[in-house]
Amino acid sequence: MKYLILLLLIAVMSSCSCGPDVKVGTSKLTEQSKNFLPYSGKEQLIFINQDNEKVVFTISEDFNETSNNIQTKNLCNESYVDKQYEYYDGSSIKGIFTSESGEMSIYLRTSSGPIGDDVYLFDYLHIITYINNEDKTPFKLITDTKDYQFSTDEFYLDVDVMHLGDTTLFSRPFKDVYMNIDNNSGSKSYYSTEKGLIALQDNEIEYWVLDQVIK
Numbered sequence: 001m002k003y004l005i006l007l008l009l010i011a012v013m014s015s016c017s018c019g020p021d022v023k024v025g026t027s028k029l030t031e032q033s034k035n036f037l038p039y040s041g042k043e044q045l046i047f048i049n050q051d052n053e054k055v056v057f058t059i060s061e062d063f064n065e066t067s068n069n070i071q072t073k074n075l076c077n078e079s080y081v082d083k084q085y086e087y088y089d090g091s092s093i094k095g096i097f098t099s100e101s102g103e104m105s106i107y108l109r110t111s112s113g114p115i116g117d118d119v120y121l122f123d124y125l126h127i128i129t130y131i132n133n134e135d136k137t138p139f140k141l142i143t144d145t146k147d148y149q150f151s152t153d154e155f156y157l158d159v160d161v162m163h164l165g166d167t168t169l170f171s172r173p174f175k176d177v178y179m180n181i182d183n184n185s186g187s188k189s190y191y192s193t194e195k196g197l198i199a200l201q202d203n204e205i206e207y208w209v210l211d212q213v214i215k
Helices: 002-015
Strands: 022-027 044-049 054-077 083-098 102-115 118-131 139-144 159-169 172-182 188-192 196-201 207-214
Touching: 022 054, 044 196, 054 102, 054 118, 102 196, 118 188, 118 196, 139 159, 139 172, 139 188, 172 207
Parallel strands: 022 083
Antiparallel strands: 044 054, 044 207, 054 083, 083 102, 102 118, 118 139, 159 172, 172 188, 188 196, 196 207
């Protein structure tokens, strides 16, 4: 049986006509983008809600930088397994905090997006959070447009992004704050370059806010 499977794989590979992917450049995460991540991976993040209920996040997957391919152009598409792409050698950082009732996944990566006939490379921060099995408003932010001049609004299709600067949220002061507003639900997420994700607001009454960072 294993012999037949091996023969089948050889037959499939030999019939491929697209050839290997083609590397056209390198675009790693910049120091500017990395500075948007204040996490050391050793801290505990304590959030409380409007009823003073508490959730404690601790690191379960540390922040390590890895390489990844950024596909920018499809050169050949003969079948599901027979494809060829142009790609850039990029990088990404991923960290995951977990609690008894939730998870916070933090991604910082080099990505790409088309505008007209051109493809632009940029660094992108994306945070997905679950608390009490509820999917909270993701946080999205382009951290570096690199050498390309384009309107980042073209990539924020489902959220409005605002830079609030230093501000007070739920009676707590925070520095250098960015806010996302979901265009469908109106819910909000807040991020500080000093402390990371700092608040999740479902509506005018319900929210979770960062109360303490224990290092």
